[in-house]
Each structure stands twice: as structure tokens, then as C-alpha cells.
């Protein structure tokens with residue numbers, strides 16, 4: 204058993220998605236597409252007799268992290284640091300679950316393969332109702348397309364092979380669990396149409412166009428987000444949060460004081 208293990212997990216903004224429920228959480232998930240970010244979450248895990256989770260120094264209730272620790276039957280202190288806001292569509296909960304799973308597997312010599320670690324984090328995230336596709340996307344990096352839902356070996360991923368600057372502006376959170384546990388028929392139909400359109404044009408402009416159509420058709424846009432989307436036709440809304448993002452410089456060009464990062468070229472990594 205080692206002392207502390209640190210893992211970096213990229214943030215993930217979902218552009219479009221459809222919900223695929225299944226009694227078995229490793230087969231449940233979403234199809235869709237998003238961008239992983241160089242702004243992410245660094246998860247530091249230290250084995251400890253009582254589990255504790257902090258985010259930027261403050262204790263937090265984080266069900267998917269608790270779920271990972273339970274599944275691995277370990278207790279630990281998890282200290283996570285991120286520039287990203289929690290609950291605003293950046294997959295912070297998925298990042299914390301995946302970072303915890305990788306770090307715990309290493310610190311406690313659980314002996315799991317990469318796919319098995321991803322499966323543990325995905326199951327905990329899905330069972331907590333905090334996400335459906337963030338974990339598999341964050342394990343891959345880049346601009347992942349989720350062709351089939353679920354953790355490996357069930358889910359299937361592809362990606363848009365491209366890099367970009369990413370700008371984002373956040374107004375606050377949207378409760379992911381309220382949206383994905385409610386009626387998702389309209390949202391999922393919009394997500395399937397948008398994924399088909401993206402696969403016809405798997406480029407960054409194709410992604411933003413599909414994401415904007417999805418955001419409009421899914422009926423989730425809030426007034427603060429809508430006002431920015433009216434101003435910036437290369438921007439869309441992060442699922443699921445009151446966040447606007449663009450690939451390139453659209454937000455700053457329009458005079459918004461946006462945060463800036465890049466598409467992350469890789470998935471979660473151990474920090475040396």
C-alpha cells in the first residue's frame with residue numbers, strides 16, 4: 204500500500220446526448236458527443252480509516268465517489284482540486300469518481316485493468332444519477348463520440364480527431380439528476396437526431412452545429428444562456444449546466460469575460 208496517489212482527470216462538456224436506461228448500470232449510459240478539457244480535476248487519494256472527500260479544500264457530499272470507495276471496499280481521504288464549478292455541466296462528479304477509482308486501484312493494489320477501473324467509476328456515477336457518459340469520455344480524452352452507451356466492454360467510442368481552444372462562461376448549476384431521472388423522450392429524440400447529423404459531418408464545426416440544434420430541441424436552455432447564444436452563433440450550452448461554451452474565440456470576440464482552456468489530448472493520467 205502506498206501513501207498518496209494523484210490522478211488528473213479532464214473536465215468534459217457534453218454537447219448532445221440521448222439517455223439509455225438499463226437495469227445493469229454498466230450497460231446504462233448515454234450516446235452523444237462532447238469535449239474534454241485541459242481544465243479538469245486533480246484527485247489526491249490517501250488511505251485512511253475514515254473516508255473524507257474535499258473539493259478545493261471544502262468537505263463535500265459526493266455520492267459517486269462514495270460509490271467507488273464502497274465498490275472497492277476501501278476507505279480513504281480524497282482531496283480534489285479544480286478550477287471548474289461543480290454541477291455546471293463540466294463532469295466534475297464523473298472526474299472525481301474516475302480519479303478516485305484509478306487512485307484507489309493503485310494505492311490499494313486492487314489489481315483491476317483499465318476497463319475494470321472505468322467500469323467501477325461509470326457504475327458509481329450512473330447509480331448516483333450524476334452522469335451517464337462523462338466517465339467513459341474522460342477516460343478517453345479528446346473530443347469523444349459515444350456511439351453506444353455504457354462502460355467497457357459494452358459502450359463504444361469514437362472521436363473527432365481535432366484540437367481546439369475552448370472558452371466557457373458559467374451562470375450556475377442545473378441538477379443533472381432531476382433532468383436525467385425525469386421524462387427524457389423529447390430530449391433523447393433530439394439527441395439521436397443530433398448524433399446522426401454529427402456522424403454525417405464529424406468535424407468541430409459539425410459538432411457545434413449539432414450541439415446547438417440539440418440544445419434548442421431538447422428544451423433545456425435557460426434564459427441567461429439563451430441571451431448569450433443569441434449573441435454568439437458559434438456557442439452552445441453545456442449539458443447539463445447553465446454554462447455556455449465555444450470552440451475558438453467566439454465568446455471573447457463578442458466581449459464576454461470567458462474562461463479559456465483547450466481540448467485535452469488524452470484521458471485521465473497519473474501525476475508523477
Ligand SMILES: Nc1ncnc2c1ncn2[C@@H]1O[C@H](COP(=O)(O)OP(=O)(O)O)[C@@H](O)[C@H]1O
Pocket residue numbers: 263264265266267288289290291292293294295296297331332333334376377378379380443444
Ligand atoms: N455545492 C454543491 N453544488 C452542486 N452539487 C453538489 C454540491 N455539493 C455536493 N454536490 C453533489 O455533487 C454532485 C454534482 O453532480 P452533477 O450535477 O452531475 O455535477 P457535474 O456536472 O459537475 O458532474 C451531486 O451528487 C451533488 O449532490
Ligand SMILES: CC(C)(COP(=O)(O)O)[C@@H](O)C(=O)O
Pocket residue numbers: 215217219220232233235290291292293294295296297333334335336337338379383442443444
Ligand atoms: C449530460 C450528462 C448526462 C450529465 O453531465 P454533467 O451534468 O456534466 O454531470 C452526461 O453524463 C452525459 O451522459 O453526456
